[in-house]
Amino acid sequence: MTALLEVQNLSVRYGRSPALGGVDLSVGEGELVAVAGANGAGKSTLVNAVAGWSRGRATASGAVRLAGREVSALPTHKRMQLGMALVPEGKSAFERMTVEENLRLVRPPRHAAGTRYEIEDVYRVFPQLPDRAQARCSTLSGGERQMVAIGRALRAAPRLLILDEPSVGLAPRLVVEVLEHIRRLVSDGLSVLLVEQNVKATLEVADRLYLLEQGRVTGAGTRAEMRDDQRIVSAYLGKLGR
Secondary structure: OOEEEEEEEEEEEEOOEEEEEEEEEEEEOOOEEEEEOOOOOOHHHHHHHHHOOOOOOEEEEEEEEEOOEEOOOOOHHHHHHOOEEEEOOOOOOOOOOEHHHHHHOOOOOOOOOOOOOOHHHHHHHOOOOHHHOOOEHHHOOHHHHHHHHHHHHHOOOOOEEEEEOOOOOOOHHHHHHHHHHHHHHHHOOOEEEEEOOOHHHHOOOOOEEEEEEOOEEEEEEEHHHHHOOHHHHHHHHHHHHO
16 A cells, blocks of 8 residues: 555654654555554654644754655645644634535635635535534534544645544543544545544544554554454453443
């Protein structure tokens, strides 16, 4: 499988404090790759560094390549123009605006790197949203707000969609629903890098999974391989399965 995203020896420091140490990973064309790990393992730091974004004063080193092009030195908006879109953890929809107003904030670029998603296309991906098009996002459920956030990212016509903890605060049923929508996007050809705390649900949709512990990759494999990994079973599947 051709690699769309290649990350090599990616390290991140905040001042003198290391947050990520020498991470290697890849995402193929039309592949859903997930990153699992405990709180504080460095998952958000990883995807933010891939996207070139940080909440603090981070220093990053290593290589990030998108479709064979080195993008490590590029700012976030340049990476976005090349086809990389990040949906960060937390509130990603403007709550005082309607669903449609949120989606209209982003216009597909003239020279789209990936598939162009018009608002009508977003509504086809998330059929719950058309009936809520004129509703303020503050009135939506958590799952609907997450769909708006993903839909807005799709409007940028990405080749690679990066999702940081899309299930935070969602009921279990909504977690499954959102992840199933993401899987269908991958089936349509989009590549996804997913950080997700619900490992059990993630293993139902991911093609491959990386285990991140204390800023380092300590395990990687296919969905089947990682489902049988005893570290995954003891730390996540057993607890989540009860």
